[in-house]
Amino acid sequence: MTTEPPEFTLDGATLTCAQATAIGYGQARVSLGATDRAETAWRSARSLTGPVYGRTTGVGANKEVPVHDRGLDLLRSHAGGAGPLIAPEQATAMLAIRLNQLLAGGSGVDPALLPVLAEAVNSRAYPPIRKYGAIGTGDLTALATTALCLLGELPWSGPRFPLASADALPFLSSNALTLADAALATTALHDLLTGTITVAARSWQAVSASLEPLIAEGPTATTLTSLLPPITPARIQDPYGYRTFPQVHDAALNTLKSAQSTINAHMNAAGENPVIKDGRAWHNGNFHTGPIALQLDALRAALVQTATLSTARLATLMDPAHTGKHPFLAADEGGSGALILEYVACDALATLRQLATPVTLAGAVLSRGVEDHAGFATQAARACLAAREPYTVVLACELVAAERAPAAVQPADGNLAAELDLAVSRLTCARAGSAPE
Secondary structure: OOOOOOEEEEOOOOOOHHHHHHHHOOOOEEEEOOOHHHHHHHHHHHOOOOOOOOOOEOOHHHOOOEOOOOHHHHHHHHOOOEEEEOOHHHHHHHHHHHHHHHHOOOOOOOOOHHHHHHHHHHOOOOOOOEEEOOOOOOOHHHHHHHHHHHHOOOOOOOOOOOOOHHHHHHHHOOOHHHHHHHHHHHHHHHHHHHHHHHHHHHHHHHOOOOOHHHHOOOHHHHHHHHHOOOOOOOOOOOOHHHHOHHHHHHHHHHHHHHHHHHHHHHHOOOOOOOEEEOOEEEOOOOOOOHHHHHHHHHHHHHHHHHHHHHHHHHHHHOOHHHHOOOHHHOOOOOOOOOOHHHHHHHHHHHHHHHHOOOHHHOOOOEOOOOEOOOOOHHHHHHHHHHHHHHHHHHHHHHHHHHOOOOOOOOOOOHHHHHHHHHHHHHHHHHHHOOOOO
16 A cells, blocks of 8 residues: 655745655655745735846846846856756755745745746656756756756756746745755754664673763763663773763764754745845845854764764774673684774774865855855755765764674663664665665
8 A cells, every 4th residue: 555645835934854855855745835925025026116136137246237138048147057967856855945935935936936846846857957056155057957947948857937037036046955955964964863872872782881971961871871771881981982972972963953953944034135025125145055054064073073982982892801702803813803894984984074174164256256255055065965974884883893792792672672773774774875764
């Protein structure tokens, strides 16, 4: 019996990272909520007089140049991305996020476009978007490509819509693809960080680590306490991989929570320039993604911290002083056993460290000096997507070693065993870049 996927009502106010991810992977459909804010903005935009950036003027350094009906030229000139095509889940999540933003009101785009975008999302029609073409001040190439698909100038399997010239820049003025990447990445990282606690619990058992560090207040210590049976500690104090894990991992969980809160806010905001509000056009910098970039930079740094403790625990699992077994968990004296896991994990950790390089230290001056700053959240989101794989590898190495625990250690009880199965499923999904269950 086939179960119908859930349906999320997009209302311009309540879309979450988890929902955007489910939509992106085709695990949920969308329906339209109230369209009154979009309709009000559209009527206001049609009644505007005087210069309005991108509607009656050029863009960038051409902001003072009067133009008339040049929107379609703008789309054609901006659809010049490069590199490989993005994945279907990225494109679908982007369409859903842009639709949700339009429902928030502020763009002034023809509201007749809204059900067309919903149809594209639900039919899994995705435009041929190239990877490169944004620096965190608007996903211009991605959305220009989408607009040309709607106009029938580029091939795709989705519906067509006669986007008006005046609607060109308002449709482009968004970071929907950057937000889609950020939502996909943080949803996967949420599952990985949750699974990390379960994997650490198995290592805790394997080396008979002390439960005293779990006196710390916070979700990591609380979860570990619920997973672990009573343990007679083998040492008065364990290495930092165990002793400071609650503090380090809680920092990662808190950073993730903060990042998702910021992403959610931007997915449900009118980020257009200009924004149509109270009957007029407000020229602004709402499109800037500096807050998102800062959050995602912090998140990748936090991933490195908690992954480093995973490799530290892995090192103890190779050590007879902690396991009571032959070095490297080998079957016989002098064997290499699971030694290679340390190499693999440290390789992945080195990659993770590279990906943690802050994008917010970068800068750009474009369009004849008019656009003299950039957020680079686009690159931060891509780095978070890329971080899924090495973080998964680090964690998987620890889990493989922990499962070769000494015979004296009892098998995982029902609660921990179930959580281990779930953690393995999450590791598999994250490694493949597929949707979490």
